Every structure is written in structure tokens, then in C-alpha cells.
Amino acid sequence: MSTAYKVIVNGQQQLTVDSSQGTLLEAMEAAGLEPHYHCRNGFCGACRVQLVQGDITYINEPLAFVRPGDCLPCCCVAASDLEINQ
Amino acid sequence: MSYSTFNQNQVNPLLEPMFFGNSVNVARYDQQKHSIFEKLIEKQISFFWRPEEVDVSRDRVDFQALTDSEKHIFISNLKYQTLLDSVQGRSPNIALLPIVSIPELETWIETWSFFETIHSRSYTHILRNLFTDPSEVFEDIVINEEIQKRATDISRYYDDLIFYTQLWQTHGEGEWEVDGEKHLVSMRELKKKLFLCINSVNALEAVRFYVSFACTFAFAERDLMEGNSKIIRLIARDENLHLVSTQQILNLWQYGQDDPEMKEIAEELRDEALNIFMKAVEQEKQWAHYLFRHGSMIGLNEEMLCQYVEYIANMRMEAIGFDAPFKQRSNPLPWMNKYLVSDNVQVAPQEAEITSYLVGQIDSNVSASDLGDFEL
Numbered sequence: 466m467s468t469a470y471k472v473i474v475n476g477q478q479q480l481t482v483d484s485s486q487g488t489l490l491e492a493m494e495a496a497g498l499e500p501h502y503h504c505r506n507g508f509c510g511a512c513r514v515q516l517v518q519g520d521i522t523y524i525n526e527p528l529a530f531v532r533p534g535d536c537l538p539c540c541c542v543a544a545s546d547l548e549i550n551q
Numbered sequence: 552m553s554y555s556t557f558n559q560n561q562v563n564p565l566l567e568p569m570f571f572g573n574s575v576n577v578a579r580y581d582q583q584k585h586s587i588f589e590k591l592i593e594k595q596i597s598f599f600w601r602p603e604e605v606d607v608s609r610d611r612v613d614f615q616a617l618t619d620s621e622k623h624i625f626i627s628n629l630k631y632q633t634l635l636d637s638v639q640g641r642s643p644n645i646a647l648l649p650i651v652s653i654p655e656l657e658t659w660i661e662t663w664s665f666f667e668t669i670h671s672r673s674y675t676h677i678l679r680n681l682f683t684d685p686s687e688v689f690e691d692i693v694i695n696e697e698i699q700k701r702a703t704d705i706s707r708y709y710d711d712l713i714f715y716t717q718l719w720q721t722h723g724e725g726e727w728e729v730d731g732e733k734h735l736v737s738m739r740e741l742k743k744k745l746f747l748c749i750n751s752v753n754a755l756e757a758v759r760f761y762v763s764f765a766c767t768f769a770f771a772e773r774d775l776m777e778g779n780s781k782i783i784r785l786i787a788r789d790e791n792l793h794l795v796s797t798q799q800i801l802n803l804w805q806y807g808q809d810d811p812e813m814k815e816i817a818e819e820l821r822d823e824a825l826n827i828f829m830k831a832v833e834q835e836k837q838w839a840h841y842l843f844r845h846g847s848m849i850g851l852n853e854e855m856l857c858q859y860v861e862y863i864a865n866m867r868m869e870a871i872g873f874d875a876p877f878k879q880r881s882n883p884l885p886w887m888n889k890y891l892v893s894d895n896v897q898v899a900p901q902e903a904e905i906t907s908y909l910v911g912q913i914d915s916n917v918s919a920s921d922l923g924d925f926e927l
């Protein structure tokens with residue numbers, strides 16, 4: 466099964482992420498997007514982005530409250546093509 | 552109404568609201584209404600640390616070499632943090648335990664407050680190392696006007712909730728006169744006071760430490776006061792968890808996943824909650840001003856600190872459903888992040904010494920002599 470997906474950020478930038486190669490946050494950093502983060506472990510909520518479209522999978526269950534329409538890239542991977550707002 | 556340490560009525564905690572339901576009787580965690588609090592307890596306990604395990608002895612030499620304005624910054628921050636943790640080491644217990652109704656939240660509150668007492672003890676550890684007699688520093692905390700201003704705002708909402716809970720638990724609902732002043736005690740009023748109190752604590756955990764954290768880590772960036780910085784990293788990690796818990800409570804209410812009356816109150820008092828947050832942000836900026844009034848320090852000035860407060864505040868406010876009020880969307884102090892990363896993850900390569908996870912994970916086969924030059 467392919468783990469490579471397209472991610473559109475802020476409606477413009479597009480990157481390809483490989484879910485087997487690390488978290489969405491790491492993929493965003495590798496693409497030079499400078500995402501916010503503190504704990505990198507799902508418990509501070511600093512990395513929160515809007516998930517406009519698509520599915521993600523949490524590799525660690527976050528402790529921070531994830532409001533509807535948001536996701537925490539530090540502890541998830543893409544499970545489909547995505548559209549997110551930073 | 553009156554509190555019982557073991558409520559003898561049969562109650563089903565799965566059907567209780569977080570607060571102001573039946574008081575908790577059996578401390579059981581096999582079933583949870585809000586399992587998040589059980590997870591927070593586990594996480595917090597896994598973070599256990601002891602201040603004495605962190606070697607702060609080299610800081611004394613560093614401290615003596617600081618300029619007077621840098622000493623003022625360093626000591627003032629420690630005073631302010633001492634105030635914050637003095638309040639937090641007792642208030643969640645005193646204000647929230649008498650009204651909590653589910654066991655996992657009750658235990659979270661106790662765990663949370665306990666960790667705040669570790670923070671308090673760590674300030675004594677730091678100060679004892681810097682001064683032969685740290686009394687003067689501690690004594691100034693109740694005299695210093697700048698700290699006083701903050702203390703008033705921090706304790707106010709707790710005190711109000713505690714007082715009304717006491718009236719309610721001794722007299723019940725009604726209008727009661729105490730020292731010539733009338734107080735209307737109703738469940739609605741109590742819940743409003745609870746809502747404001749949690750918002751005030753949330754703001755405390757969210758922004759009130761960060762000016763001080765930034766200064767500590769700015770010293771560490773210059774390889775100064777590193778023992779202190781290791782302790783503050785551990786504290787910062789704990790504070791993040793505390794913040795998550797208050798954000799959870801506020802969001803559970805807002806999304807109607809707990810007491811429906813609290814959802815109404817959250818809507819009704821939205822502006823007041825916003826004001827509490829904005830006032831905390833304002834006070835932090837004033838604190839930055841106070842810190843730098845005798846001069847700034849290398850790598851940090853008042854303006855950068857205020858921008859950082861705004862940056863943090865935006866994030867924290869969005870987490871509880873407010874719009875980000877400030878323009879500052881990028882991180883003005885990018886080096887802060889490496890100190891705030893939880894050590895589960897490898898941080899920047901120069902961070903050779905990982906501050907935590909060593910605590911409590913020492914292999915039981917290791918003999919004392921193996922630990923001779925063990926360093927945290």
C-alpha cells in the first residue's frame with residue numbers, strides 16, 4: 466500500500482509526504498514550512514493546524530483537546546491526501 | 552450540600568458531571584467518564600522528578616558574574632514563579648476537591664497540585680545554592696508591589712469560589728450575610744464562579760510562566776545558569792500538562808460534553824473569560840517591562856519578550872475557542888522550542904544532556920558505584 470500523499474498547505478504550497486517516514490510535522494519541517502511546536506508529543510497543542518480535508522491517523526493518541534476541524538501534526542501521519550491551514 | 556469524605560449514597564460516577572454533582576466516594580479508575588484525566592495522571596506521574604537530582608552547583612559561579620540588571624531579572628523571575636507555584640500547590644486542591652464529582656478528575660487535581668509543590672521545592676533548591684541565606688528573596692515575595700499586583704489577580708477567582716463553596720456547603724442556597732455583606736448563593740452563581748476560576752487558572756498555566764521561561768532559556772543559550780535551566784525545562788513540561796487539563800475542562804463544557812448548564816454559562820460569560828485572558832497577557836507584558844527596567848540582557852529585550860507573549864497567547868486562546876487577538880503569528884524566539892520539546896524525542900544535537908526520563912528509569916541492577924558520576 467502506498468504511503469505517499471499530497472498535502473496542500475494554506476491553499477497554495479503543495480508537498481508530498483510519506484507517512485512511513487515520520488510525522489506530518491516532520492514532513493512540514495522538511496518542506497521548510499516552520500510549523501509551530503513545543504512538546505512534539507501530543508500534549509501541548511502548540512502544533513495545532515486546521516484540517517480542511519482528508520484523513521489523518523494518530524500514531525500517538527494526543528492528550529491535548531483536539532477541537533473539531535483541527536489536528537496535531539506532531540503525533541499524526543497522513544492517511545489520505547490532505548488540505549491543511551497553518 | 553455539606554461535604555462528606557465518603558459519600559455513602561450509591562452514585563454512578565459515569566453519569567456525574569465533572570463538578571457540583573455527587574461527591575466522589577470510591578476512588579476507582581477501571582471505568583472513566585472522561586478518560587483524558589486518567590491519561591493525564593499517568594503522563595504526569597511518568598514525568599516525576601526530584602529537584603535535588605539536578606546539580607545546580609555551577610550556577611553559583613555564573614550568578615556572581617552576572618551584571619546587576621541580569622541578577623535582577625533572574626531573581627525577580629524566581630520570585631514570581633515562587634508565587635505562582637505557592638498558589639498552585641494548594642489552590643486546585645482547596646477550591647476544586649470539595650466540588651469535584653468524578654474520581655479520575657479528583658485524582659488528577661491532586662496529582663497536578665502535588666507537582667506544583669515539587670516546583671516550589673525546586674526554587675528553594677536553586678536559591679539555597681545561590682545564597683547562604685535566601686530569606687530575603689522569599690520575604691520580598693509578599694512585599695514586592697509588582698508581585699503583589701499579580702498575586703491579587705491570580706488568587707481572586709480561587710478565593711471567591713472557595714468562599715461561596717464554603718457558604719453553600721454550610722448553609723445551602725440562599726442569601727447569606729457575612730460581616731455585614733450579603734451573598735447570594737445559588738447553584739448557578741457557584742457554577743459561574745467555577746467557570747471564571749478555571750479560566751483564570753487556564754490563563755495562569757498558559758502564559759504566566761513564559762516571560763520567565765524565556766529569560767531562563769536565554770541565559771542557557773549563553774551557557775549560563777544551566778542547572779536552573781534544567782529544572783525550568785522540567786517545570787515547563789509539567790506546566791504544559793496542567794494547561795492541557797484546564798483546556799480540556801473548558802472545551803468539554805463548551806462542546807456540551809459535560810454539564811449542559813456549564814455550556815450555557817460558557818456562552819454567557821464568554822466576554823468575561825476573554826477579559827481574564829487578556830488581562831493576564833497585559834500583566835505579563837508589564838512584567839517584562841519591570842524585568843528590564845534596569846537594562847536588558849544579551850539576546851533578549853522587552854520588545855521581543857512581549858512579542859513572544861503575544862505569540863504564545865494566540866496559540867493558547869485558539870485552543871479554547873477564541874480568535875487569535877494578536878498579529879504576532881511567527882515565533883520571535885525560535886530557540887525557545889528546543890527547551891520545550893518533551894524529551895521523548897531527540898532534540899537539537901547540541902542538547903547532549905537529556906534532562907529527564909532518566910529519573911525513575913534507572914535500571915534496578917545498577918549499583919550505587921555505577922552512579923558515581925551520574926549527571927542529569
Ligand code: FES
Pocket residue numbers: 501502503504505506507508509510511512513529537538539540
Ligand atoms: S507539539 Fe505539542 S501537541 Fe504537537
Ligand SMILES: [Fe+2]
Pocket residue numbers: 635636639666667670786790
Ligand atoms: Fe508549577
Ligand SMILES: [Fe+2]
Pocket residue numbers: 639667756789790793
Ligand atoms: Fe502548573
